[in-house]
Amino acid sequence: MAAPQAAYLGKKSGNVKLDEAVFGESFHEPLVHRAVTAELNARRRGTASTLTRGQVAMTGAKAWRQKGTGRARAGALSTPHRTGGGVAFGPKPRGYTVKVNRKERRRALRSALSVHAARGSLAAVDADAFSEPSAKQAAEAIEGFGERGRTLVVLVEGEEMAALSFRNLASVTVLRAPDVGVADVIGAARLVASPAGFEELARLAAAPTARVAGDSGQSDEESS
Numbered sequence: 001m002a003a004p005q006a007a008y009l010g011k012k013s014g015n016v017k018l019d020e021a022v023f024g025e026s027f028h029e030p031l032v033h034r035a036v037t038a039e040l041n042a043r044r045r046g047t048a049s050t051l052t053r054g055q056v057a058m059t060g061a062k063a064w065r066q067k068g069t070g071r072a073r074a075g076a077l078s079t080p081h082r083t084g085g086g087v088a089f090g091p092k093p094r095g096y097t098v099k100v101n102r103k104e105r106r107r108a109l110r111s112a113l114s115v116h117a118a119r120g121s122l123a124a125v126d127a128d129a130f131s132e133p134s135a136k137q138a139a140e141a142i143e144g145f146g147e148r149g150r151t152l153v154v155l156v157e158g159e160e161m162a163a164l165s166f167r168n169l170a171s172v173t174v175l176r177a178p179d180v181g182v183a184d185v186i187g188a189a190r191l192v193a194s195p196a197g198f199e200e201l202a203r204l205a206a207a208p209t210a211r212v213a214g215d216s217g218q219s220d221e222e223s224s
Contacts, residue, residue: 004117006124009192010141016124016195019202023117025110034100035108035182041096050090053078058085102208105182109205112185121146125162127155127194133164142169142192149189154180154197162194177201 004023005015056078063074080088100108116122123145130137142151153166153174167174175184177193177200185191193201 004114004122006117006122006193006198008124008126009145010126010129010137012126012129016198018117018122018198019206021207022110022202022205023113023122025107025114027111027115028107031104032108032111032182032186035105036186038098038100039181039183041098044096046094046096048091049093050087052090053080053086053088056084056086106205106207108182109180109185109201110207112182113191113201113205115186116188116191121190123190123192124198125153125192125194127159127162127196130159130161130165133161135165135168138162138165138172139169142172142190145192146190150187151190151192152180152184152188154191154193154201156194156196156200159194159196166192177204180204 003020004018006018007015053076058076058078060076060078063077064071066073078085080086123142125141149171151169151172153163153172154177155163155174156177163174166172173184173188177197180201
């Protein structure tokens with residue numbers, strides 16, 4: 001099986017060789033689903049809030065006396081079934097964070113990246129070719145590449161000119177490699193990255209180095 005590669009977009013020719021251990025991972029749907037769910041949950045603000053009957057600004061006195069009015073007996077006006085009353089079982093501020101283990105998250109990222117490698121929706125971009133911001137140059141680079149849809153462009157620090165060029169294009173999302181999540185990768189129809197971006201993605205998605213027997217310290221991968 002040929003090693004995964006990403007062809008350059010635009011005028012530059014050649015391919016960027018990709019780490020087969022990262023971009024050749026078999027797809028693990030349950031793991032990817034769990035990672036995506038956790039990431040999307042973490043993006044929720046969880047600030048929705050309603051007032052209970054004890055919090056609404058309303059008197060706690062009975063609406064009218066218990067007997068002698070000819071009407072049905074009534075209690076406080078703050079009950080949930082009355083207009084202006086409190087809300088029963090309404091939302092309160094809460095966190096939606098779900099923990100995903102580091103090894104699971106990295107394998108999910110490898111699975112998502114491998115999907116793009118398998119279907120040929122990976123491409124490389126020469127960030128050094130952008131001496132100044134140029135949306136026209138960026139649009140010409142990705143024109144005709146893969147299926148139309150959401151495009152994720154992954155760059156690293158120091159490639160700001162390329163980032164400024166791509167960010168104004170429709171259906172294009174530009175992210176720094178450390179900020180890329182499984183949901184971003186799996187939700188994109190096309191994945192474009194600079195060579196340095198691919199290297200950073202491979203580093204973030206690589207399986208943690210096994211601890212050497214008798215070594216009480218941690219490797220760089222384990223401490224990150």
